[in-house]
Amino acid sequence: MGAAASSLSRRIQMLTFENSVHREMSKNKPTPAPAYPSTIREIERLAKENPQFIEEQSRKDAELCERLKRVYLTSHHVEEETNSKASLNEKLLPISRNSPKKTDFGFLEPNTRARGRVTLRQALKCIAEYQGAPKNSVASTMAAEHHISLKMSENILKYFRTFEVYFPDNNQKIGGERTVMLQIGVEKPVEEK
Template structure:
């Protein structure tokens, strides 16, 4: 229903468009758009200052007209020349022999931490390698590597270093003692046997 209505409205708007356009163009002067009050006040002020302002606007200024006639534009078609040069270069590149493929087709080795480390570190920041280093140093010997020493050496803020050391730790490998493991196993066996004997009674 909506499509049908829009088609009818469109046809009604376009009916006799050409004749209506000719009628508008044949009018002596189109009706000017209404002006704002502020614009009218500005026009009144300019007329008070210069009563011949409207005559100056409507009169043709010969000096401005002569200056306008002196202005001219020249074109050298540089864009077209550039396009032609580019097309010629592409055609010449097509005719050249194909480039030799590289001999070494191995994939490049991955970086140690999965990304290329920066060579220069801005103050207030540290690389992953540096962070792991001072976390490890602090874990191994917290007295010789306190927070203020780490902050001074790596140019970091002390609260940031405290948070890093509090929330991040390096992995430690714990190898249990074999004797302790054996004692735990024997204790577990004894408990299992006792529980089994109690349940059978």
Template sequence: MGKIYSVLTRPVRTFNIENRAAKLISREKPIPAPQYASTEKQKKLSDQVNPYFLEDHYQKNTQLDQRLKNVFVTSTDSQEMKEPARDSKVLPQSRRSWENDFTFESYEPTMIPMGKCSLKQALTFLLQHKHDPIKYSSENIASEYKIDKKIIDDILKYFKIYVTALPNNTRQPKEFLDSIEDPIQEFIDKGLEVKQKDKEKKK
């Protein structure tokens, strides 16, 4: 209903709109909006107290301006610059591009914290323990990698390396499964070679 009323009253509202707008714009001083009775009362009271308040308000007071110029702020703090608190985490320093020499191996971190090990190291000592449990016991592994013996015991107990199982021979004896080549054997061998080379360089 409102849309119909707007369409019907539009010709009346737009009648001679250009002349009416020009007449309103050509006025020297616009008509001020009506004020509340309380505002009018406040204006009358202020005129009685100080009728020249607005004139004095918009004039520059030289005495106050001079006082402002005479104000100086002197800092008593030391000028030593305090260094911002550094984050305890070390940011990566390697800026090498991996586009050309990309491999599908897991990322090997440059810095390994005490009591931790990388994925390659974990796979390495799991394979070593599998082939020779006496030489690579949990005590020897814990002392070599500086990890708690209980953590090494849990890793050796709950984590195993994948082996290849043929679909037609689901009931294979344990000896046969142990003799099957591991799919990540080459990956582990490369890690062992790199570790051996690092030991030889340190010597």
């Protein structure tokens, strides 16, 4: 029932739309949009000052129409072919179809860097040097080498560290009975009945 009702209502809407289109097309001249009051006042002022001006604007000038009929535009500009095979190959296909190489940090490192910027590899190298022998000269060396401010290099060395992994002793009891059993190879403790 719903499909039939919507089909019927759609046909009625299209019929009323077509009727309104035919009604508008049957008119000789379309009705102009209403003008602003200031535009109406300006037209009335022009009609009082120069009544021939309004008549000249509404009359068709035959000489001007003939001149417009003789005007032709010829273009001498040759368009460049934008869809050539070379440009399509450059845009659509990748240069290398190999999978990207595995990197140390999980992303591609830049070949060049902007002045005042440090790559992750360079920062880790400086941090490792500082952790090995903490000196103030490392911060000044880092600042001079990478063209960054001394304050920034000091902050990098102060707030960033490399990861350190600690392994507990085998005989140390950390997490209670369960960790000891896991260390000796027992998955589930046997319950006494």
